[in-house]
Amino acid sequence: MSPSTSTLFLRIGGEPAIRNLVDAFYERVLSNPKLQPFFLDTPMDRLRNMQYEFFTAALDGPPAANPRPLSYVHFGRGITREHFGLFIDCLFDTLKDLRLDDATAREIISRLNVYADEITGSSNGSE
DSSP: OOTTTSOHHHHTTHHHHHHHHHHHHHHHHHTOTTTGGGGTTOOHHHHHHHHHHHHHHHTTSOOOSSOOOHHHHHTTSOOOHHHHHHHHHHHHHHHHHTTOOHHHHHHHHHHHHTTHHHHHTOSSSOO
């Protein structure tokens, strides 16, 4: 497959790259004092696996077997647009550290921004 027809999942390196991305990303997320409280009682192995499945599907890799709606998973957690923005900032910094080119990093961020309303519980841009 040429880069123009390959999925984003494959272009960045497939399963090993996504696993590496998720591990590096959560090191950064868990060091952020505004994001860390969301994960205090979270089994991190389970979260990493769920995030691997989410990133894989969002980047056109194989879909998860039984994905739960993001709105269900995040409901009632108090995640605001500010929190989502911090999460995306952590992701962008992680992508830079992993030496992905700027265009690829922005494409990944763009894919995840689509889910902001589901994650924050917003339907019209308000919090």
